[in-house]
Amino acid sequence: MFINPGTIRSWLYTSEFKNFASQQSIVADIERFKAHNKILGLSGFLITNGTAVMQLLEGPEEILEAVKSKILHDKRHINLKTEAWELETSRAYPDWSMRAIDAADYEALFSEIQSAKIATIATDIARLLFDVTFDP
Ligand SMILES: Cc1cc2nc3c(=O)[nH]c(=O)nc-3n(C[C@H](O)[C@H](O)[C@H](O)COP(=O)(O)O)c2cc1C
Secondary structure, three states, X not given: OOOOOOOEEEEEEEEEEOOOOOHHHHHHHHHHHHHHXXXXXXXXXXXXXXXXXXXXXXXXXXXXXXXXXXXXXXXXXXXXXXXXXXXXXXXXXXXXXXXEEOHHHHHHHHHHHHOOOOOOHHHHHHHHHHHHXXXX
């Protein structure tokens, strides 16, 4: 049987902001990341409660590689753990150039995340990790 490994790279990680990030500064940063992702053709989501971060990014391999290496070296967060680095045949969140959510609303985003049309290894792991990452 021929198994198509796919051409969409998908990266899921968790990390923690180094200093508790004020909602306003997160929103400003995330708006910049989102605009950058749109230009690059990356999609995904970022959830944070001000400390814990879970981000899923998906797109062409070389582009995601380059952004990944910037995020890995970004001093604004620590304890970064890659939870998935997979090739997929299609995107789970084609319409989100990076959907971001504030602390109070992340439960609502989670139900939208659960409604992802396509279940990938990364979306499955995101579901499993959600409570561990964001429960007080
Ligand atoms: C938690 C977190 C998430 C980030 N997510 C993105 C992202 O989705 N896209 C992006 O371009 N940069 C993101 N960045 C910022 C990158 O680390 C980097 O600062 C940005 O790509 C600009 O790099 P440059 O100025 O060297 O081009 C994120 C940073 C942090 C701390």
